Amino acid sequence: MPVSFSDCVRVAPDVLFRLVSDEGVLVNLNTEMYLGLNPVGARMWSVLSEASSIQAAYEQLLREYEVDPSELRRDLEEFIAQLHAHQLIETRPDAG
Amino acid sequence: MPMDNGSCHRYCVYGIEIASDSPLALPQYSHDTLGHLECLQTPAPIFQQAIDTIVFESRSDSWYRHAVVRDGSTYVAWDLIGEFLVAADGRRIVCRRAAGCSAESFQVYMLGQAISFALVQQRFEPLHATVVVVNDQAVAFLGGHAFGKSTLAACFLEAGYRLLTDDLLNLQESRDGIRAYPGPPRIKLFPGIARRFLGAIADGVEMNPDTNKLILPIDEHRSCSRPVPLKAIYSIAAPHDASRRHDLTIEILSPRRAFMALVSGAFNRTLTGRQRLTRQFGMMARVTDLVPVKTLVYPRALDRIEEVRDTVLDDLRRDVGIARSSPDIALAMLG
Numbered sequence: 001m002p003v004s005f006s007d008c009v010r011v012a013p014d015v016l017f018r019l020v021s022d023e024g025v026l027v028n029l030n031t032e033m034y035l036g037l038n039p040v041g042a043r044m045w046s047v048l049s050e051a052s053s054i055q056a057a058y059e060q061l062l063r064e065y066e067v068d069p070s071e072l073r074r075d076l077e078e079f080i081a082q083l084h085a086h087q088l089i090e091t092r093p094d095a096g
Numbered sequence: 097m098p099m100d101n102g103s104c105h106r107y108c109v110y111g112i113e114i115a116s117d118s119p120l121a122l123p124q125y126s127h128d129t130l131g132h133l134e135c136l137q138t139p140a141p142i143f144q145q146a147i148d149t150i151v152f153e154s155r156s157d158s159w160y161r162h163a164v165v166r167d168g169s170t171y172v173a174w175d176l177i178g179e180f181l182v183a184a185d186g187r188r189i190v191c192r193r194a195a196g197c198s199a200e201s202f203q204v205y206m207l208g209q210a211i212s213f214a215l216v217q218q219r220f221e222p223l224h225a226t227v228v229v230v231n232d233q234a235v236a237f238l239g240g241h242a243f244g245k246s247t248l249a250a251c252f253l254e255a256g257y258r259l260l261t262d263d264l265l266n267l268q269e270s271r272d273g274i275r276a277y278p279g280p281p282r283i284k285l286f287p288g289i290a291r292r293f294l295g296a297i298a299d300g301v302e303m304n305p306d307t308n309k310l311i312l313p314i315d316e317h318r319s320c321s322r323p324v325p326l327k328a329i330y331s332i333a334a335p336h337d338a339s340r341r342h343d344l345t346i347e348i349l350s351p352r353r354a355f356m357a358l359v360s361g362a363f364n365r366t367l368t369g370r371q372r373l374t375r376q377f378g379m380m381a382r383v384t385d386l387v388p389v390k391t392l393v394y395p396r397a398l399d400r401i402e403e404v405r406d407t408v409l410d411d412l413r414r415d416v417g418i419a420r421s422s423p424d425i426a427l428a429m430l431g
Contacts, residue, residue, distance in 0.1 A: 014370070016377050020351035020384045027377045029370045034359050034377075036352030 003080055005055040007091040009048045015088050017045065028087055035086060040065075044079050048089070054080070109207060110215065110222070110266035111277035111323060120203055121313065122280055123321045130268055130277070131187075131218045135206065138190040143179050147171050159306075162366060170213045170367070176305055178202050180210040186217025200282075200301040200311045207280050208264055212364040216372060220266055221379040222363040225329070226283075227260040227276055228252040229320045230412060233327035234260050234276035237392070238361040243332045244396060246283055250293035251405045258320040259283060264363050267326065267379075273386050274326040281319040284309050292398070328412060329383075330392040331357040337393070344394040344404060346411050354389035355380055 011017065014029040024042030026035045037045055044061065051057035058076055062069060083089045106125035107114040113125050116135040150163045150171065159175040168184030178193040189210055193202045215222050225236040226245035230252075237245040246262055253259055261279025268275050285293075286309055290300060300310030331349070349357060358380040383389075390411070394404045 016374065018377070018381045020355055020381055023350060023352040025352055025355045025377070025381060025384075027373055029373050032368055032373060034356065036356050038350070038352065 003054060003077070003084075003091050004093075005058060006053055007093055008051070008053045009057070009080070009083075010090050010092065011049050012088055012090050017049075019046075026088060031087060033086060035088070041079065044076065045083075048080070054091070109278070109280055110211070110220075110261070110264065111268060112211075112215070112218075112266075120207075121200065121282065122207075123278075130220070130266075133186070133211070133214055133218075134188040136188065136190045138181075138192055140192055142190065143171070143173075143181065143192060146181055170217075172210055172213065174205055174304075177205050180206060182210060182213040182217065184217065186214040189214055198301050201303055203280070204282075204284065204303060204311055209364075212264060213367065215266060216364050216367045219375060220268070221376050223265045223267065223329075223358065223361050224263065224363040225265040225361065226262045227265055227279075229258045229260050229324055230327070230409065232324055234324045235327055235408070235412065236265055236276065236329045237332055238329050238357065238389075239332035240334070240361075243335060245332060246285055247289050247293075247398075248332070248401065248404060250283060250285055250289055251401045253283075253314070253318055254293040255405060258318055259314050260320045260324065267383065268323075269379075269382055269386070272325055274383055275323045276326045277323045278319070278321050281314045281316070281321070283312050283314055285312060286310070289398075326383075326387050329354075329358070329387055329389045330408060331361065331389060333391060333393040335396050342395055344400070344407055345391070346393075346407065347391050349389045349391060351384050355384045357389055357391075358383055 015026060016029070017024060017026045019042060022039040022042065024037035024045055026037070047057045047060050048054065051060060058073065061076070062072055065072065080089070105116045105119050107116065107120055107122035108124070108126050108129055109122050111130040113129040113132045114120065114122065114135055118137050146165050146169065147163065150165055152161050152163045161173045163171045165171055170182040171179070173179035176194050177197050178191060180189055180191045182189050189206065191206055191210070212222055223236070223238060224240060225238045226249045227234050227236045228249050237248055239245050249259060249262065260276055262283045264279055266277040268277065284303055290310055290312055294312060300312045303309045303311050359376065362376065392408070394400065
């Protein structure tokens with residue numbers, strides 16, 4: 001599912017997230033699937049779920065990591081696609 | 097169906113007070129318990145009434161049957177063993193022993209699979225683990241059926257360590273961390289393993305007609321009947337994965353992989369639902385926070401089992417930190 005970086009990300013209803021040390025664990029109560037995120041994934045999740053848009057999350061992460069911008073963009077797109085595939089997030093246009 | 101106190105036997109297992117209308121091979125009741133459960137023997141017509149209209153979730157050719165009854169109770173049965181009806185609140189099990197089934201065998205199923213439904217309904221999250229006590233702390237071996245948990249525990253018993261529980265581990269968070277609770281004082285072993293590590297097996301009873309595994313009582317000198325703090329959890333690699341290995345390795349799991357191992361190691365993977373998953377999520381995250389979880393990979397060769405035991409003991413003496421890359425997602429399902 002293609003996403004626009006102007007969209008914002010919201011955690012899907014019935015999804016629980018918790019940090020365990022610097023990693024993340026999630027459960028989707030509808031699909032009954034558990035997931036684990038490594039430290040980068042956990043940080044991406046936290047920033048995406050709090051940012052006003054994917055673009056804002058991207059800019060925040062770009063400040064935090066020493067990474068090639070195009071590589072970060074690609075990683076973020078792939079990550080969001082995986083989260084969508086597991087019904088963990090919803091994206092919608094930024095309300096502004 | 098209130099229990100007649102005149103015929104009530106009171107025990108304690110997994111931290112739960114058990115009031116039973118028939119004698120069980122369990123330690124007597126102590127006052128420091130986490131919950132209460134009644135176990136009542138019931139004649140066959142009661143079960144027939146309860147399951148008259150239900151649809152079984154297990155295959156019709158399976159010797160094991162499971163279903164949820166309309167009032168929320170859980171029905172579980174094993175051919176040649178018996179049947180059990182676990183109340184929706186987990187506070188009562190009514191049961192019937194099949195003709196020809198030994199009391200020991202029946203109790204293995206009642207105090208294993210059947211009681212796991214009661215424990216989950218009472219908001220506990222038992223793990224599929226066998227536990228020994230080393231320096232007054234619990235060391236758990238987590239793994240599925242036939243992973244070698246009991247064999248490894250028997251090797252610890254031979255060296256003078258005590259058994260806390262075989263197969264089902266009940267946990268509770270306390271002020272000093274996570275506490276592990278004692279199970280029935282018995283272990284299930286194949287005769288050759290039992291002879292090697294426990295000596296005489298004359299008091300062993302066959303577990304069921306399809307296996308020559310024996311149920312062996314463990315006396316009070318070789319078992320621990322009080323809860324102890326949980327020091328570490330070793331997640332045993334599946335025999336299939338370990339069979340190609342010649343080396344013996346212990347590796348600490350990162351927090352998310354530890355969490356996944358714990359979820360996969362749930363004793364009862366049948367009950368799901370939102371409340372259970374929410375509770376399990378919280379409990380397993382707490383255990384991940386408080387207890388190191390490690391993988392234990394070793395070749396399945398009996399002549400190396402003492403080496404496995406000694407490696408675990410060495411590992412326990414060391415203070416190992418938790419090892420901590422593009423984002424990565426790992427998956428697990430309960431059911």
